[in-house]
Amino acid sequence: MALTNNKAVLSWVDEMAAMTQPDEIVWIDGSEAQLADLRRQSLAAGEIIALNPEKLPGCYLHRTAVNDVARVEHRTFICSRRQEDSGPTNNWMEPAEMYAKLRVLYTGAMKGRTMYVIPFSMTVPESPFAKFGIELTDSIYVVLNMAIMTRIGTRVIKCLDAAKDPADFTKGLHAKAAIDEENRYIVQFPEDNTIWSINSGYGGNVLLGKKCFALRIASYLGRTEGWMAEHMLILGIENPNGEVRYLAAAFPSACGKTNLAMLIPPDVYRKKGYKVWCVGDDIAWLRIGPDGRLWAVNPEAGFFGVAPGTNMKSNPNALLSTKKNTIFTNVVHNLEDNTVWWEGLDKNPPQNALNWKGEKWNSADGSKGAHPNSRFTAPAAQCPCISDKFEAPEGVPISAIIFGGRRAKTAPLVYQSRDWQHGVFVGSIMASETTAAASGAVGVVRRDPMAMLPFCGYHMGDYFRHWLDMGKKIPNPPKIFNVNWFRTDDEGHFIWPGYGDNLRVLDWIMGRAFGEAEAVTSPIGYLPRAEDISLEELDDVSPATLAGLLSVDKALWKEEAAGIHEFYAKFGDKLPGELKDELAKLEKNLG
Numbered sequence: 001m002a003l004t005n006n007k008a009v010l011s012w013v014d015e016m017a018a019m020t021q022p023d024e025i026v027w028i029d030g031s032e033a034q035l036a037d038l039r040r041q042s043l044a045a046g047e048i049i050a051l052n053p054e055k056l057p058g059c060y061l062h063r064t065a066v067n068d069v070a071r072v073e074h075r076t077f078i079c080s081r082r083q084e085d086s087g088p089t090n091n092w093m094e095p096a097e098m099y100a101k102l103r104v105l106y107t108g109a110m111k112g113r114t115m116y117v118i119p120f121s122m123t124v125p126e127s128p129f130a131k132f133g134i135e136l137t138d139s140i141y142v143v144l145n146m147a148i149m150t151r152i153g154t155r156v157i158k159c160l161d162a163a164k165d166p167a168d169f170t171k172g173l174h175a176k177a178a179i180d181e182e183n184r185y186i187v188q189f190p191e192d193n194t195i196w197s198i199n200s201g202y203g204g205n206v207l208l209g210k211k212c213f214a215l216r217i218a219s220y221l222g223r224t225e226g227w228m229a230e231h232m233l234i235l236g237i238e239n240p241n242g243e244v245r246y247l248a249a250a251f252p253s254a255c256g257k258t259n260l261a262m263l264i265p266p267d268v269y270r271k272k273g274y275k276v277w278c279v280g281d282d283i284a285w286l287r288i289g290p291d292g293r294l295w296a297v298n299p300e301a302g303f304f305g306v307a308p309g310t311n312m313k314s315n316p317n318a319l320l321s322t323k324k325n326t327i328f329t330n331v332v333h334n335l336e337d338n339t340v341w342w343e344g345l346d347k348n349p350p351q352n353a354l355n356w357k358g359e360k361w362n363s364a365d366g367s368k369g370a371h372p373n374s375r376f377t378a379p380a381a382q383c384p385c386i387s388d389k390f391e392a393p394e395g396v397p398i399s400a401i402i403f404g405g406r407r408a409k410t411a412p413l414v415y416q417s418r419d420w421q422h423g424v425f426v427g428s429i430m431a432s433e434t435t436a437a438a439s440g441a442v443g444v445v446r447r448d449p450m451a452m453l454p455f456c457g458y459h460m461g462d463y464f465r466h467w468l469d470m471g472k473k474i475p476n477p478p479k480i481f482n483v484n485w486f487r488t489d490d491e492g493h494f495i496w497p498g499y500g501d502n503l504r505v506l507d508w509i510m511g512r513a514f515g516e517a518e519a520v521t522s523p524i525g526y527l528p529r530a531e532d533i534s535l536e537e538l539d540d541v542s543p544a545t546l547a548g549l550l551s552v553d554k555a556l557w558k559e560e561a562a563g564i565h566e567f568y569a570k571f572g573d574k575l576p577g578e579l580k581d582e583l584a585k586l587e588k589n590l591g
């Protein structure tokens with residue numbers, strides 16, 4: 001039975017059902033009873049496997065199709081009405097043409113299946129920051145994941161119905177169809193507040209609240225409405241005075257974002273009373289608060305984290321978050337005790353196990369048991385260091401924004417931008433070097449402005465402009481920094497220990513944000529001196545090594561400037577003049 005009389009919702013659901021032709025329509029009310037029933041159906045269909053109820057209560061394993069294991073950027077489109085609004089970094093097709101093409105694929109796609117109607121809210125529905133959406137899907141796996149990653153059901157639809165404009169919701173349509181790679185499309189229509197996803201069953205392509213809505217559509221809405229949707233973690237650092245200061249940080253993938261979001265302070269800091277609180281691990285929505293500061297909420301309710309490499313040393317808080325009520329996707333099924341395993345969990349791969357494809361797996365043959373992009377979907381509330389402000393409707397005030405990437409030589413451990421405009425420049429030139437873990441050449445610099453390259457729902461040049469404009473509107477803006485945990489020595493070893501010791505750098509950053517820490521000027525911005533970053537009880541790094549990590553090699557930065565020119569050329573007339581000025585200033589400073 002429909003959960004609402006909302007005409008805009010009902011007529012759209014009818015229209016989509018007429019096209020996809022499901023046998024049945026089920027409204028998701030979000031109740032535990034309904035979710036339990038769906039789990040039973042999914043188990044009976046073999047779509048999920050129940051794991052050991054003592055060791056992993058409420059946990060399930062799911063395997064996607066072998067051809068459907070990751071986000072597909074080459075099949076992701078931003079279909080704005082005008083191509084120039086989608087820009088050079090997005091795929092584009094004229095919306096009418098795309099709708100027509102997809103209608104053919106959706107027609108009858110749900111025959112013999114059930115269509116689930118999931119009302120969802122990004123951030124708590126009662127928050128003034130909340131945005132509502134409805135996802136239609138023929139996948140119970142999607143329903144169960146959305147129930148972890150977002151707030152769903154009756155509570156949400158009530159808020160939408162009571163909103164100023166009950167027709168203001170994001171229309172998400174997902175059909176598994178035949179999981180056909182050749183006809184897989186992940187399409188955003190920003191001006192229509194609409195997302196159509198077809199022929200995939202993998203998380204990032206089908207949990208429409210995440211990348212599709214909370215970043216691509218939301219970035220577009222944010223620009224129109226004067227706020228920002230960013231690919232950022234949010235964390236709070238509690239200092240020995242009990243004061244909690246918050247920062248947001250954007251990194252491209254494979255740079256340790258989830259680890260930083262749940263950092264465990266080094267012993268020396270812990271003993272002094274420092275604590276780190278996680279507000280979010282992937283997405284931040286940022287708005288100017290009544291006090292003139294920038295406030296952030298995490299629009300999501302769960303973590304959709306990469307499993308391989310997660311262990312009790314690298315990220316105990318993430319691992320502990322997955323011990324109950326978690327859905328594992330494409331990991332190893334340990335048949336010895338009906339649990340899960342992945343590369344990097346520990347050094348004891350199970351002997352009696354199935355790999356991510358469900359095949360008998362022999363760890364000794366050198367093959368991977370878990371897919372490198374295998375995931376856990378875990379409720380954020382289960383994280384041992386979740387912030388008590390995680391669900392605060394107003395969010396948390398952000399004192400520092402951090403950009404970063406993986407650079408073997410060029411970027412120092414940390415530097416601070418001179419001001420907001422320079423900070424936008426620093427974000428716009430963000431780059432990361434490819435690692436041996438990915439296919440293709442190693443050490444190739446990939447520009448990924450603000451880590452938003454695959455997630456910006458409009459022209460990246462306009463996005464830079466929006467950042468610059470926001471800076472003018474925030475009376476008390478956060479300070480902007482860049483970090484690089486990944487400098488290597490001549491043998492290619494990382495010099496900085498990373499992980500918990502990154503707090504030493506965050507501590508300096510917060511000191512700067514609050515006018516308590518020293519810095520010196522350099523051609524690229526403000527730098528700490530070696531003595532400004534505490535090395536207490538850190539025997540592996542000498543002050544001389546730290547000074548090296550903070551050095552700026554002018555020759556390398558001149559090469560960098562040439563690379564930035566090349567990258568900026570893509571944006572033509574849409575590149576804001578302020579960023580050209582910043583690049584010119586950098587070149588002048590380098591002499």
Ligand code: OXD
Binds near residue numbers: 071204253282
């Ligand atoms: C993610 C991503 O899955 O950024 O969070 O790709």
Ligand code: MN
Binds near residue numbers: 231282
């Ligand atoms: Mn992400």
